[in-house]
Amino acid sequence: MHKLRGLYAITPEQPDGAGLLRDVEAALAGGCRIVQYRDKISAMPEQVARAHALRALTRRFDACLLINDDLALTRLVDADGTHLGSDDGNLAAARAILGPEKILGASCYADFSAAQSAAAAGADYIAFGAVYPSPTKPLAARATVDLFLQAKTALTVPTCAIGGITLANAAPLIAAGADLLAVITDLFNAPDIAARAAAYQRLFEEAQS
Template sequence: MNRLSGLYAITMDGIQGGALLAQAEAALGGGCRILQYRDKSSDDQRRSEEARALLKLCQAHDAILIINDDLDLCLRSGAQGVHLGRDDPDLQSARRRLGGDRIIGVSCYNDLQLAHTAAAGGADYVAFGTIYPSSTKPAAVNAGLELLQQAKSELDTPMVAIGGITPENAYPVIQAGADMVAMIQGLFGQNDIQLAASNVTRFFQSIRGNP
């Protein structure tokens, strides 16, 4: 099984402690394969504790923990990788610090050439978005299904689609070539997180036969 495929959940801003772990447990129980811990606060102790607790949950569900943009937190917590955006450390310096075993994903927005550059530089996956209008990042650039289809034909590197994706609109995104669909509000804003995750997981099973 390709580890970099399936539902990719990103934690919500402002959700901490027990509520954070409960949401993560529900997503993982529904088949989430990759969980990204995203917390931009300056509380390093709490962030370290939460990252380690999330890592234990991920390990129990045979899932991957990715840390958003923080190389130090990735190393402290033992997480399997990091996700880098436009304003984060560059791919080469991140690889030097993290070594060859950890996963590094790179946001490529709606820029296919940026994805080619990241792939050539050793990124383990590239992320395109926003696919649909997003309440999390309403000003984000648009990257539609056509871009996913083109990227799928040109790149061997696994792709994440992000932005406005919900259980109701995820199916065509997977059909267009996304190896992973990233969800924040579309997952954690649901009344039944585990059911929502299970529905998206079934889409991957029906289209790809995985995860």
């Protein structure tokens, strides 16, 4: 299984499939090694085509591809795993479908008891957020830095911070114990996506030094 630490690129809603692949390739070139394909607007044939293309691209960079909320698509393209929200299915059932080798991520928002339950059900990482106001989900519940500190002592699985993360506000989350930083807007809207990805990866390297 891939190491669950570092920048976690979540794909933006992008009508241009070729443009999406170029942007993800730039993030991978910058050192990102975990990508989640999230697509709420494309028709299913387009989602399948994009997922296959992203699978080939991430393999080229020895990177991990997760699919948002779709176990069938995960299996179809042999992605590395699935990320599920609280309303997107039973985690224990998803683990049984995926098998032990695939990655299962779970959104737990600001609910620590849900995180404990998700870990017990077989989740490989827990996502807390929104940690900051999010342009993607402006009404999302706010998760505090304390959740990551608590997770370090009470959970054995990695944690992921999501929501409104930028290069300027990311360091305190890593310091508090976040293993993954899930980023959409600040990464894919950057003037140089590869450079922005590299800058995020440096934050993790500096935290370990």
